[in-house]
Amino acid sequence: MAEQREMKEKNPWHSAVVILITVLGITAIVALVTTAVLQNKPLLQKYKYGIVLDAGSSHTAVYIYEWPAEKENDTGRVHQKHICKVLGPGISSYSHSPELAGESLRTCMKQAERFVPIRRHRETPLYLGATAGMRLLSMENQNVCDQVLGSVEKVLRSTPFSYQGARIISGQEEGAFGWITINYLDDRLKQGSGTTGALDLGGASTQITFATNQEGMGESAENTVTFRLYGNDYILYTHSFLCYGKDQALKKTLAQQAQVGNSSVLDPCFNEGYSVDRNYSSVYSSPCIMAGKPLETGYSFTHIGKGDASQCQQAIRRIFTNPGCNFSRCSFNGVYQPPIQGPFGAFSAFYFVMNFLNLTSDSLEGTREKMERYCSTPWHQIKQQHPGVKEKYLAEYCFSGNYILSLLTDGYKFTSETWSTITFIKKISGSDAGWTLGYMLNLTNMIPAEAPDSPPLPHAGYVTLLLFISLVIFVIFLFSVKSLWPRCTTQTQII
Numbered sequence: 216m217a218e219q220r221e222m223k224e225k226n227p228w229h230s231a232v233v234i235l236i237t238v239l240g241i242t243a244i245v246a247l248v249t250t251a252v253l254q255n256k257p258l259l260q261k262y263k264y265g266i267v268l269d270a271g272s273s274h275t276a277v278y279i280y281e282w283p284a285e286k287e288n289d290t291g292r293v294h295q296k297h298i299c300k301v302l303g304p305g306i307s308s309y310s311h312s313p314e315l316a317g318e319s320l321r322t323c324m325k326q327a328e329r330f331v332p333i334r335r336h337r338e339t340p341l342y343l344g345a346t347a348g349m350r351l352l353s354m355e356n357q358n359v360c361d362q363v364l365g366s367v368e369k370v371l372r373s374t375p376f377s378y379q380g381a382r383i384i385s386g387q388e389e390g391a392f393g394w395i396t397i398n399y400l401d402d403r404l405k406q407g408s409g410t411t412g413a414l415d416l417g418g419a420s421t422q423i424t425f426a427t428n429q430e431g432m433g434e435s436a437e438n439t440v441t442f443r444l445y446g447n448d449y450i451l452y453t454h455s456f457l458c459y460g461k462d463q464a465l466k467k468t469l470a471q472q473a474q475v476g477n478s479s480v481l482d483p484c485f486n487e488g489y490s491v492d493r494n495y496s497s498v499y500s501s502p503c504i505m506a507g508k509p510l511e512t513g514y515s516f517t518h519i520g521k522g523d524a525s526q527c528q529q530a531i532r533r534i535f536t537n538p539g540c541n542f543s544r545c546s547f548n549g550v551y552q553p554p555i556q557g558p559f560g561a562f563s564a565f566y567f568v569m570n571f572l573n574l575t576s577d578s579l580e581g582t583r584e585k586m587e588r589y590c591s592t593p594w595h596q597i598k599q600q601h602p603g604v605k606e607k608y609l610a611e612y613c614f615s616g617n618y619i620l621s622l623l624t625d626g627y628k629f630t631s632e633t634w635s636t637i638t639f640i641k642k643i644s645g646s647d648a649g650w651t652l653g654y655m656l657n658l659t660n661m662i663p664a665e666a667p668d669s670p671p672l673p674h675a676g677y678v679t680l681l682l683f684i685s686l687v688i689f690v691i692f693l694f695s696v697k698s699l700w701p702r703c704t705t706q707t708q709i710i
């Protein structure tokens with residue numbers, strides 16, 4: 216018994232040495248984990264900025280993007296910090312006083328100076344991309360077009376930002392960068408999984424872009440864009456239809472219904488009771504309307520609504536020409552289009568219109584029915600129901616809804632089955648869907664061709680593993696001490 220008590224008293228677990236070892240072990244583990252956590256903790260977040268002006272046919276918008284400075288090549292990292300809508304029309308409407316085009320941008324550029332921290336002003340790249348309105352102006356009058364671009368350049372150069380140029384982007388770029396934007400924001404590019412096609416409807420042009428594995432893409436080089444992003448290859452089909460944005464399509468539809476000399480036009484695409492006097496020249500004042508231009512201006516007519524959706528669609532169908540298809544398949548106007556591969560995101564005016572008409576989640580048949588009902592509602596009732604909506608927009612929704620229906624089905628060949636693959640979207644994770652983000656990502660080389668190397672474990676996983684291994688080592692150490700120590704003490708006792 217006395218021997219046993221002696222053994223217990225001499226038990227190494229109770230000795231000061233073991234307590235010391237335990238304390239030291241725990242301290243070492245805590246120090247190790249703290250060092251690992253502190254070493255890997257993200258530094259105080261620093262942000263970088265980029266500004267892109269979308270000079271559209273109907274208006275200009277200034278987008279400010281922001282991203283963490285040390286994560287430039289991570290997909291999904293750049294987001295929209297602010298959008299400023301320029302007051303007044305698009306820059307192409309300043310053809311009679313080009314210098315005012317630049318002036319119109321000043322208020323939004325001042326706002327941008329407040330949204331980007333002062334210390335970042337000088338390094339913040341500033342781009343302006345002009346789309347279909349300026350493409351049309353350059354066709355009409357190259358000289359005036361250059362003056363407008365010169366005027367916006369002068370104002371943008373006077374800002375504290377790093378001005379990188381103002382230019383008209385091609386329809387191909389507009390389509391492809393819209394596609395990059397939505398797939399970047401959806402985080403689909405890095406995963407290399409399926410992508411989403413992009414449908415963009417502006418005032419003067421419309422774009423369709425989708426990834427395809429079609430062998431037949433060789434059929435039309437001008438509709439093909441290839442990208443290598445994050446180690447994945449993409450073959451995109453893209454086409455921009457100039458003059459098929461919703462404002463130009465409206466002019467086309469009206470022009471083919473109007474006969475110069477007639478004092479009124481009975482239009483099925485406007486609600487019954489709608490009646491406005493128009494000048495013929497306002498309808499024909501566009502390079503999109505080729506035939507039937509009156510020699511003399513000054514004729515006017517009364518534009519009267521008739522409110523009939525199916526007749527409206529018949530009228531719209533006539534603006535899609537069918538000159539024959541020189542390829543294996545075509546959309547319209549003899550333009551090549553491989554079989555559509557969804558899903559699709561439809562944005563800009565596709566969204567504005569379908570959202571207003573409450574048609575963002577209906578079947579194709581449901582959409583047709585609702586359009587019939589909307590168009591046959593008398594104009595005074597429509598105005599009563601939507602007192603806060605701009606009258607110009609309101610008057611055009613019957614046309615616009617039918618145009619979208621016709622463009623997607625008669626034009627791009629969506630069917631009742633494939634209609635459901637279209638999602639009408641405005642924003643993805645807080646950033647607007649549109650070409651501007653993709654444009655900036657491309658010009659700042661923020662999407663690498665090859666996937667960047669990343670550590671095998673995420674930060675949290677790394678710390679947890681470190682902690683676990685340290686504990687295992689410590690426990691093993693304690694067990695070895697426990698099993699070795701008594702033997703040593705016993706031996707000492709014998710001696």
Ligand SMILES: Nc1ccn([C@@H]2O[C@H](COP(=O)(O)OP(=O)(O)OP(=O)(O)O)[C@@H](O)[C@H]2O)c(=O)n1
Pocket residue numbers: 270271272273274305346347348416417418419420421460461462563564567568608
């Ligand atoms: N709340 C809104 C805002 C805009 N619009 C319409 O949407 C079209 C403009 O769409 P947008 O994408 O802004 O066109 P732009 O970029 O100006 O034109 P484009 O891309 O052809 O240069 C115009 O017909 C405008 O009347 C609308 O119906 N409802």
Ligand SMILES: [Ca+2]
Pocket residue numbers: 271272346416417418563
């Ligand atoms: Ca646009």
